Amino acid sequence: MKLPPLKALPFFEAVARLNSFSKAADELNVSQSAVSHQIHQLEAYLGEDLFTRQGRYLSLTEDGRHYLDSISSALFQIERASEQVQGKVDRQVRMALFSSFAVRWLIPRLPSLQRQHPEVDLTLEMMNESPHLSDRVADCFISLHNDRRGFTCDLIYRERLFVICSRNYWQQLSTELMQEGLIDTPEPDRLDPKLLLRCPLLSTYHIFGEHRDDWRRWFDAMDIPLPANARIQNFSHMLLALEAARHHQGLALTNDYMYAVHEDPDLVRLPCHTLVTGDCFYFAYKTSRRQEPGIRILRQWIRQQALSSGLLNPEAEEPGLY
Known part of the structure; x- marks a missing residue:
């Protein structure tokens, strides 16, 4: 198995997420030169530039964006797997969804979630468009899309x-x-x-x-x-x-x-x-994370709320895996 310099991957993820070498250095508690060294080492291994630097401005290259989408999910899975081995149960869940769906349907029902599952710590990320299905955006989604490979999408509304x-x-x-x-x-x-x-x-x-x-x-x-x-x-x-x-x-x-x-x-x-x-709304989440307590609880609760409110027809098809 030929792997890239693994130590450099968290450095790359932090710089890409924060869009700054100095902020990444502060978060990782290292010097800015150490961050630069790790990024240069990773770029040398890959043979491609990951960032475009124009004076004080920093942006990901096309290769950098594709690489980030791939490795950030892998890093997240490593972190979660390690926490499970350590006995840590994380019920923090980030959900990305349309602002209108959040304001008019979800938020009025959140007291029910808090009463039934006070252990779930839910953070809402409101979007103007259907959110991109990626661990970098959120843990689960209300989305119009059900064709993202590796994601399970439960129908909740036509x-x-x-x-x-x-x-x-x-x-x-x-x-x-x-x-x-x-x-x-x-x-x-x-x-x-x-x-x-x-x-x-x-x-x-x-x-x-x-x-x-x-x-x-x-x-x-x-x-x-x-x-x-x-x-x-x-x-x-x-x-x-x-x-x-x-x-x-x-x-x-x-x-x-x-x-x-x-x-x-x-x-x-x-x-x-x-x-x-013709638009359908789905509760979407990465299939490999389906057993995580927070996602599992929220999935069941969302479906129950969709059924009890009449949003979802009980005869709707079963969740689809793509």
Whole structure:
């Protein structure tokens, strides 16, 4: 077995993570020259530059990024294996997830985790995009991706969009529709989607990446073209559109983790069709770490919460290994 200079690997990981030779030296309690020596020794062995140095600025080369992804996970596994042999049980868990999923669904349920499993020390890392599956980012993830080799991905939600508005807004709208003879009751079983075009539509362009596209697709599902003159207010995030709807500004499209009837009485779900977006949310973690106590406990708790809240259909397929 031909291995690189193993002593240099923690030095490389620290410099890459901290983006600084001096900060790595402080963390490792060595001199900066010692850090430089170890990095030069590793680069000489590999025959490639791992860092680009431009004056005071330091960045990883493409080779350096690939090498970091590979060795940081290995170093982490060595650390965990050593702790287990020493009898140390670590229940600290870092979870990376979308900010909206964290704020609207996970955080309100954390008291349940704390009551059931006070030994779990959970740290949340909120992301604007689906997080990259890597030990350097977190220990486990709520992710849209299930194709990362070496990771197990448990399905917890298939996204669907439906229409909501504030209770006051719906009362005013239904009153107008009854007066015009367009509905027979203030609580109809079904509402013609075309009637919604008289209202301001609150659009989240982050969902599909285009302005108006969420409402366009929602109407397309019923073979109704979205008029060019439709009144649309654009928002970058569903959280913003949801708050605009709460303040009586129009109709918004949202999903099941952002809105639940019993948790948000100020909002009303309109009796219209739902749009399946095709996005699936997974609880993801590295398969080789599946027996770690913190990850195992959190995995079971997340799935139980997804089932009990109705987010996950009990007939959903079993976890997938990729």
